[in-house]
Amino acid sequence: MGRKRTKSGKIRLAEVAELAGVSPITASRFFRNPEALSVAKRTRVESAARELGYVPNLAARALASQRTEVIGVLIPSLTNNVFSDVLRGIYDASEGSRYSIQLSNTRYSILQEEKLLRLFLAQKPAGLIVTGIDQTAESRAMLEAADCPIVQIMEIGPSPVDMMIGFSHYDAARAAITHLFAQGHRRIGFVGARMDPRVQRRLDGYVSAMKDAGLFEQRLVVTTATPTSVTLGGALFADLLAREPDIDAVFCANDDLALGVLFECRRREIAVPEQIAIVGFNDLEFMASAVPTLTSVRTNRYEMGNTAATMLIEAIDGRRPEQPVLDLGFKVIERQSSSSRHQDNRLAASGGGAANKMVALPSSHD
């Protein structure tokens, strides 16, 4: 290591080839398809490259080959914990592969998404990961015309552009409400923020489950376009309570809101779950640790990102998955905050994650 380079620090493929005693094109092949070389040349090129500390010039490669080894990723937010898990999965899958990740943030704007898509596509990415299924018509057309594999993540729906991996937010919300019904709750409020398409579909699931039971009332729903936060959860819940003091449960569109609701209950000395049950969404780590432990709908975020990137890379390399649309499902993780069997959370054991009851469901469309 630390071997000094020739002037201006650039070792070209030609130098490696010369040292190895092969032609540049043979050296080039070594880096792209080592199997194509004889063992002798392979080792010669390998040691020459190592000795010189050769690193390929990606710009030249991209120019010559008319394609890049960049996977474009479009997500709506960097702040949201949900996406950091997904991203981690994507980055983990990309490591070890020869592809690098180019990330951009749409800020929940499909117009911004369209603009970024245009930019990405112009650089001929090897593949693309986009969030959700609600693109503009123009974006949709660009994606369909793109000559690279594409994975839509976070949800599943009809007519994928190419590949798709996620779960049904609608079904997941219905499952959460069904769980609350099973625990004997009837007047169930909905608290939601940001109201992006996925949160909207959770709301739809809530509404349909409530309507099916003849329990839906518009007054039970409190939402805002404001980005989500714990504090906001408390505030929205306060609004809900002011409007409907007799609710017996709250379904929160995400876990931050649920934590805010829990704190607000504590502030108001409302017993959870005795007076009000709480169910969150995503099952972030802290849900199992709260007091009382908080029920949530577990979503496989890391796995979603990881599988999406893995599928994409396979597809780029010409091995299309036999299953282009993958439903990762969800699980209702029942904890103290919604358990009618729960008597005294104050004496509950530390951690609380030991005896989680899980209700696993693959999501399904209707």
Add this chain to the structure above:
Amino acid sequence: MGRKRTKSGKIRLAEVAELAGVSPITASRFFRNPEALSVAKRTRVESAARELGYVPNLAARALASQRTEVIGVLIPSLTNNVFSDVLRGIYDASEGSRYSIQLSNTRYSILQEEKLLRLFLAQKPAGLIVTGIDQTAESRAMLEAADCPIVQIMEIGPSPVDMMIGFSHYDAARAAITHLFAQGHRRIGFVGARMDPRVQRRLDGYVSAMKDAGLFEQRLVVTTATPTSVTLGGALFADLLAREPDIDAVFCANDDLALGVLFECRRREIAVPEQIAIVGFNDLEFMASAVPTLTSVRTNRYEMGNTAATMLIEAIDGRRPEQPVLDLGFKVIERQSSSSRHQDNRLAASGGGAANKMVALPSSHD
């Protein structure tokens, strides 16, 4: 829009030049330095480019110009809330500039960092943002030899490679302990996880403050190399209590741990702050919303990322900042969890963020 392209979707600069009736090189200049063109040609090229929907081929540009418009960013973790705020700042600053962000994750390994650095540098990035000041000697040498501006973020220390923006974790921890002393606490425990260099320096600050007061005992310190989590905060605190039941305060190396400690106190019916005070670090959003509200040391994470990227871009464009090392400082945000004036948190008003008392300090080295 949606104008169709010529075959294979590629519009080259030459086509734009032809339509505009200028030479390719003139068209090229339009995109790099419009001022150098006469107004007439400028408008001609502009409308030609728009009409054809021209998007530059970045690979060709990079190859020809021997430099990229990529800013490399090396951070230790994608999961950590702290870094998602920093990243958001970086991405926000890069938007609107012509630079794009290339992100990589060192997973808290300086060896991995060195490897990534080598990779990044080989592609001649326009600039580099690296986390912290604890690089390997080899990394350090590479950074110093790099012919692009570099910003080290998250902390400040002696001998910056180039630019530096952050704050003193040591001083911030000392300030937190000083605050606890002022509230009358004496037996103050330390809870830390992951123990990366910055957490280590917070521990150092804690130790020095405690020693200065003649109160330090090794038994008050509980740490682990395990990545941080809320649950872990509870577990570490349980260890600490088992060892030292008579502590009257806990300083947590981050807010997740602090939340875990709060939940564990609730589980054990330990009154906060009456029996045990809690102070966290970073001041994540939920700290102001917890019950009781949680004291923390506010760090300017978004601003750190944003300013770092802004400074870097300025430096790339040849305008080096007059202030290459920037201390963003910190603030101890005093809340109920460590306030001796706090009597009954159960009746405290919603949100609790209204009357935060702030103790602002620029960090300083000694």
Add this chain to the structure above:
DNA sequence: AGGATCGTTGACAGCGCTACCAGCACAGAC
């Protein structure tokens, strides 16, 4: 033995853009 096939290698010609330098017109100085 002759032909076909395979595995391996190399020559050539760009990919689309920009660095460099030269050239031109025009203005001002002498």
Add this chain to the structure above:
DNA sequence: GTCTGTGCTGGTAGCGCTGTCAACGATCCT
């Protein structure tokens, strides 16, 4: 009128790599 400088423009020559195709010897088949 010539010279110099300035502002703008264009020609030439690559940047470092890979796609394509051709060539070669070795192997296999009939």
